[in-house]
Amino acid sequence: MGGRRVCYVHPLDPKKCIKVLRTDAKRTIRVKQGLLHRFRRTYDNNAHEMRVLTRLEHRVGSQMASHLPRSYGMAKTDLGPGLVLDLVRDHDDQISLSVRQLITMGQNLSTLWPAFNDLGEFLLHHNILTRHILDHNIAAQKRGDGTFSFYIIDGLGDPAWLPLRQWIKPLGRTRIRARLAHAWGRFEHLASIGGVSQDLIDKSNWDQGMLRHRG
16 A cells, blocks of 8 residues: 555456555645636646656667566556556565565665665666655566566656757756665665554554555
């Protein structure tokens, strides 16, 4: 469960998942602001993510699947419209944990650095912009040799109204490097406090990205 969406295993395809918008009172509500903040509408994460992923797949091609899920469009569910995406699973078919959960379980950061570095090189090479790269928005796919591959599962896209960083690659790469540096610093801080405590989970939204089941 995230702040605005819940993710379920696709009932007909275990290699895919479906993200549906939360409707409960505790959900995080974002409002998208238009030109000069004059027009406001509820922000639809699914519609935004589908647009971003579709554009990226057209631009990046098959290499996208190494670090990002592919979008398969919207599907009707009994919880409302849902976005169908690749589901990241480990080598043994277990659903991959988030970086947040791995750090909380005591995973040494040094074992995660190669995967983080690979992800960073991928983003820089293709000039893929993100919002802040958060530990609960990265799924860490565990390989058979114990190493990891990172997938960004939320937070893609450039929040700027005028997307100059998408058009001017040096500007984009400067922003990407800043996002990566901030993300790793956040990982280091989380590791220094021993991960997410039960108190944080009980009193805040820090349970986001903590997988509730495996299988």
